Amino acid sequence: MVSHAAQVPTSFGRELRVCLRCALVKTYDQFKDSGCENCQFFNMDKDHDRVLECTTPNFAGVISCMDPTSSWAARWLRISKFVPGCYALTVTGELSEEMQAICEDNKVRYVPRS
Amino acid sequence: MAKSSKHYDDDDEAEEVDEEEAEAEEVEEEEEEPEEEEEELEEEEDEEEEERSRKRKFKGSQFIDDVAEEDEDEDDEEEVAPRKRKHRRGSEFIDDTAAVASDEEEEEEDEEEDFIDHGNEIVEEGDSRRSHHRPMLPRDDQEGDVEDLEKFIQQRYGRQEYEEYDEAETTEVEQQALLPSVKDPKLWMVKCLLGHEREAAICMMQKYIDCEAQNQPMLIKSAVALDHLKGYLYIESDKEAYVKQACRGMRMIYSQKVTLVPIKEMTDVLSVEKKSVEIDQNTWIRVKTGIYKGDLAKVVDVDHVRQRAQIKLIPRIDLQALAAKLEGRDDMKKRPKPAPRSISIQEVKDLRIPVDRKRDGATGEFFDYFGGLMFKDGYFYKNVSLKTIDAKGIEPSLDELQKFQKPGEDGLEAMGLPPAAARTRGQFMKGDTVVVAEGDLRNLMGIVEKVDDDSVFIRPKNKDLKGTLTFKDRQLRKFFKTGDHVKVIAGKHEGATGMIVKIKNYVITLLSDTTREDIDVFSSNIVESSEITSGITKLGDYELHDLVALDQSTVGVIVRVEKDGFQILKGTPERAEVVPVKPRDIRRKLFEKNLRSQDRDMNVVSIKDIVRVSEGHYKGKEGPIEHIHRGILFIHDRRHLENGGFLCVRARACLALGGSHRGFERPVSACTMFMTKDPSRVSYGLVVIAGNFPRGRGGFRRDDGVVGRTVKVRMGPFKGYRGRVVDATDSTVRIELESQMKVVTGACDPSVGHQLDSFLLLESPRYGAGSETPMHPSRTPMHHPAYTKDYPGTPFHEGMRTPMRDRAWNPHTPMTPFRSNEWDEANPSTWDSHTSTPQYQPETPSGRPFEAPTPGAGWVSTPGASFSEAGTPTEPASSFAAPSPYLPGTPGGPPMTPGITSYLPGTPGGQPMTPGTGALDPTSPAIGSLEPESRWGLPDIVVTVRKPGEDAQLGIIKESMPDGSWRVALGTSGAGNMITVTESEMELVLPKKTDKVKIVSGEFRGCAGKLMGIDGADGIVKLDDTLDIKILDMSSLGKVAT
DSSP states (O other), rough: OOTSSSSOOOOOOEEEETTTTTEEEEEEEEEHHHOOOGGGGOTTTTHHHHHHEEEEEEEEEEEEEOOOEEEEOHHHOOOOOSOOOEEEEEOOOOOHHHHHHHHHHOOOOOOOOO | OHHHHHHHHHHHHHHHHHHHHHHHHHTTTTHHHHHHHHHHHHHHHHHHHHHHHHHHHHHTTTTHHHHHHHHHHHHHHHSSSSSHHHHHHHHSOOOOOHHHHHGGGGGGGHHHHGGGGGGGHHHHHHHHHHHHHHHHHHHHHOOHHHHHHHHHHHHHHHHHOOTOOGGGGGGGOOOOGGOOOOTTEEEEEEOOOOOOOHHHHHHHHHHHHHHHHHHOOOOOOEEOOOOOHHHHHHESSSSSHHHHHHTOOOOTTEEEEEEEEEHHHHHHHHOOOSOOOOTTTEEEEOOSSSSSTOOOEEEEEETTTTTTEEEEEOOEEEEEHHHHHHTTOOOOOOOOOOOOOOOOOOOHHHOOOOOOOETTTTTTTTTEETTTTETTTTTTEEEEEEGGGEEOOOOHHHHHHHHOOOOTTTTHHHTOOOOOOOOOOTTOOOOEHHHHHHHHTTEEEEEEEEETTTTTEEEEEOTTTTTTTTGGGGEEOOOTTOOOEEOEEEEEEEEEEEEEEEEEETEEEEEEETTTOOEEGGGEEEOOOOOOBBBOOTTTEEEEEEEEEOSSSSSEEEEEEEEEOEEEEESSSTOOOOEEEOGOOEEEEEOOOOEEOOOTTSSSEETTEEEOOOSOOOOOOOOEEEEEEETTEEEEEEESSGGEEEEEEEEEGGGEESSTTTTTTTTHHHHHHHTTOOTOOOOOOOOOSTTTOOTTTTTTTTTTTTTTOOOOSSTTTTOOOEEEEEEEEEEEEEEETTTTTEOOOOOOOOTHHHHHHHHHHHHOOOHTTSSGGGGGOOOOOGGGGHGGGOTTTTHHHHOOOOHHHHHHHHHTTTTOOOHHHHHHOOOHHHHHHHHTOOOOOOOOSSSSHHHHHHHTTTTTTTTGGGGGGGOOOOOOHTTTTTOOOOOSSTTTTTOOOOOOOOOTTTOOOOOOOHHHHHHHHHTOOOOOOGOOOOSSSOOTTTTEEEEEHHHHOEEEEEEOOTTSSSEEEESSOOOEEEEEEEEGGGEEEETTTTTTEEOOOOTTOOOOEEEEEETTTTEEEEEEOOOOOOOOEGGGGGEOOO
16 A cells, blocks of 8 residues: 555656656656646646646656655755655746646645756 | 554664664563663764754754744754653644644554655654654664654654645755755665666666565665666665665666765755756757758747657758659659758749648648648748757857848847857856856856856955855856947857947847947857957958959949858849858959949049939938949948948939039039030040951050051041051050151040040049149030139130140150040940030041030130131140140149240130140141240230239230240330240230231241231231231231231
C-alpha cells in the first residue's frame, strides 16, 4: 500500500510532462487519468485541457524523491512537502494567469519554478 | 499504518544492515531512561545544530518568526523532557485536534494515509528534518527510542491534513538557507548505463515503492538523473551501504563504485542550467537536418505534446526540377542544393505546376500547396519534429532576418529576436557600467573591475555595499544612458561610433557619427567611448561614397560600408532604393571625369556644385553634387537622414544655386534665350570634311587615326582652309594649314558646346580666377549679352573681341580640351540639337553671319552695327593675339599684361576693332592674329580716349611709344594736352563720308585715302596712292585729323 506516493512515470521519453506548480513528472496520460498528486485542485483528471495548461514538456533533470521530508535535495528543490515521486530539477515555463488564480483560490501560493 | 510503520520499518531495516543495531532491539523495551541518556549524549551535537539552524533562520527572516524560535527552544527541551511535554508543545502551537489525535495512538491508523507532509507548517521543517535525523544518528548506539520515535513521528505527521495547503509551503526561502550541511544526507554518484540515466532514476522510484510494499524499504532519499551528465546517477542517502543496497538488482546501474559528492559540490549537482530557450511561437531556430540544414527558420506554431512544430523557411526549391518531375521527365540528375529564395506563386503557375489553395483548418489561413509542400507569402511552411530543430544559441544575422522581414515590419523588435540571442560572451570590459539582470541583486548597478572568464567582478554603485561582487556574465547586462557616446565592437556595424538616442531593452539605437543614421545594435555589442570614428569606410577597392557600377545599366553610391558588404543607393531617381551588395557583385568603380550636367534651367552643373531639388519627392533638398551619371545627380544633403544623406535625382529636377553660380541667375534668362531661341547661333569650330572622319559624340578622341588626315576647316577665320591634322585631343585639333605654313588649334567639332561652355565658364568665378579663362573667350557676339553684364559700358564688343578668339585659336594656347568634351558628353542632346541648328551653317556664304538678328542684343542698333559688315581683319585684331590675360572677373580694370599693350575690355564705341567680326569673315585670312607686334594705332588718326574714370575725349594720335602705347594730343584739332594712352584706352572715331581716312588693319594698313561712301558696315575708300577704290570694313578705317 503505497498510496501516498505519486505515480511513477510509465515511460522515460518525450511523453513526460511536468506539473508547472510542483514539478512532478508523469506522462501525459497519467496526468490525464489521475491528475497531479500534489495539485489535486487543478482537477486535471476531470478537465483534460488542464493537463496541457498546467504541465509542460520542457524540463531538465529528474529526481526520484523517495523521502522528501528528509532529503536535502528535496528541500533544496522545494519539493520536500510533496508526495514522494519523480520530479523535475528545473521546469521551463510558468502557470498561466488563470491557473495562478486557481492556486490562489485554493490558498496555495504559487512560486514559479523557472 | 503504512507510513508510520514504514518509517519504523526503515529503522528495522537499518538495524539489520548495521550490526550494532542488533542489540538495540533488546533494549527497546526500556523506554525512557536510555532515551534520556542518549539525548544527553546528543545534547552537544544538537546545540551545535541548533545554532546553525538558527543562523540559517535568521538569514531567511521571512521564513522563521519569533514563534518559530520559541518552538525551536521547545524542541530542545522536548528532547530531554518526557513525552507529555511533547504533546503540550504540540497543543500549544498546533491546533488542538492534532494534539488530541496524537494523544490517542490508536487513532493514528486512521491518519496514516495522510502522512504526506504538505500541511506541515514552516516551523516544523526544521523539526521534522531533525526528527528524521536523530533516529539515524543514535541508532547505532541506542535503540530504546524506536517506539518513542514512532510515536513521535506519528504525532508529527498525524497532524497533517492533506487539503491544508499552507501558504508557506512554497515560501520564497532564500536558497542559501537550504545549503546542505553535514547532517544532511549525502549525495553519492554511481555509474549507470549511458543514456538510461532518467530511466534509472525513475526505476529506482518504482523499486522503492515495490520494496516498500514488501516491507523492505530502501534507505535512500532520492535519485537524481541529470540530462547533461551522461552515464551517471546521483543517489542521496546517509550511507554508502544503502546506496549499494538500493542499486542491487538494477541492471542499468553499476554500483561497484560509489563516489561521495563533497558537500560543497552538492548544490552544483542540482543547480541545473535552465533548459535552453523554450521553443515557442516566433522563436528563431535552425534546422538540424535535411537540405535546410543550418537554415534559419521561424517557429509558426509548436505542439509540445506531439513535440512538433510548424516552421517557416525560405524555400530551397528548384522549381524547374519540380516542374520536370511533375511532367514525368525527371532526369534524375543530381542537382546541387537550391539556393534559398522566396517563391512567388505566379512563378510556380507559370511553370505549370498545379497549385492548390487551401485553408488551413487550425489557423484559418490560406496556404498554397504544390508538390506536396505548403507555402504562404513566398515562405515554405514545414512541419518538423522539435528534435530536428535547434533553438539554442541562435544568433540570426541581419541578412537572414531581413529575408523574413515583411516590408511593413521594422526593427529588431519586430523580428522577435530573443534577448538571449543578444547576449554574447565576453562582452564586458573593465570600466563598463553594468546592471544585474537576474537574481537577488537585480537592478543593482556596478562598475566592472575585472573579468575572469565568465565571471565578472563588479564594484556596486550602492554605497551600502562594500567590496566586489562576482557575477556570471549572463547575469549582467551593460548599462547605457541616452546620450552616451558609444562604439560598436561587434556585429555588422562594428567600428561605428555614435550617440545613443533610444534604448529599448537590449536593443539600442545609435545615431551614427558618420552616416547620421540610426543604427540598431545590441547593448552587448557596444562600449562607451569618446572616440569618433567613421566605422569602416573602405572595403576592398571601394570606399564609402564611391560611385560604382553594379551592372550594365545600374550605378549606385556606396552609402554604408559594412563588415562584409555595402549598402548601395541605386541610381534610380526619386526613389531611395538601397541594396546590400557584396564587394564581388560590384563591377567597377566609376571614376570621376569631371562630368557635368544641366539643371532645370540648362545651367551646367558639375561635381560639388550646390543644387536644390526643385520638384519631385525630394523637393527642397539641397546639397553639393557628389556624383553625376547620365543626367542623374547624387546629391549629399546633410539634413537628409537616410542613406547617409545621399539622394538620387534627375539633373533636370534640380536648380543650381550657391556660391559657384552667383551672378549666374541674373543672366539666366538671356542665356537661356540665347541657347534655345537665338537663331543666329554660329559656331566657329573647325569642322573636318575629310571623308569618314570619325566623329564621336565628344569629338575627336585622341587617336592616331585622326592625326595625319587632311581636313578642311568649316568655320571660323580659317574657314575653307585645308590642313593636316598634327594632333588631336578630345576636343581640339591642331591643324597645319596647307596654305599658311602655320599650325592652328581649334575645336574639332562644331563648337556650340564649346561656345556655351566658354560662356558659362566666364560666368563662373571659379574659372574666371583661373588661367583657364583666357582660353575660353566667347567668340560670338551672341555671348556678350549675357556676360557683359559686368561691363555695362560695352555691351557688344566684349564678346567679339578678336583677342579672345585669337587666343582660342592660337596654337600656342590650346584650349582647355576637356571642357568641351565634357560638355558634349554630359549633354549629348544639347550637342545634337545644336549641331542641327539651322543657323549652324558651315558654308555661310556671306561674310556676315552676324547680320542675323540677335534678339535682345541690340546688335543692329548700335554703332557697332556697321562692323557687322565683314571686313578685312585688321592689324589691331592681331595685336590682341598677344597673350593678354583677359580677366573677365575684373570688370573695368585694365588687364595686367606688363610689357604689352593691354586691351581694355571696357572699350565702348564702335570703332573697327571688333575683330570678332572681321575674324568671322570667311575671306579674311586673319593672319594678323599671328603677328603679335602689330597695333592698330597710326599717327594722325582721330581717336576717342577713354581713360578709366574719365570722360571720353577726342584726341589725335601723335606718335608711337616704344612700349606700345601712344602719345595722343587731346582735342579735336590736337591742340590739347599730350597724354600717353594705351591702345586699349582709345577707340577709332567713325569716319564720315568724304573724310580722310587711314587704314588701320589689313593688308592696306597705313595707307591713306578718302572715304567715298558707306555701305552698311563697309566703307568705300579711294586710296590716295593708287587711286584704287577699295571696299573695306569700317572698323579698319581711322579718321585722319584734318
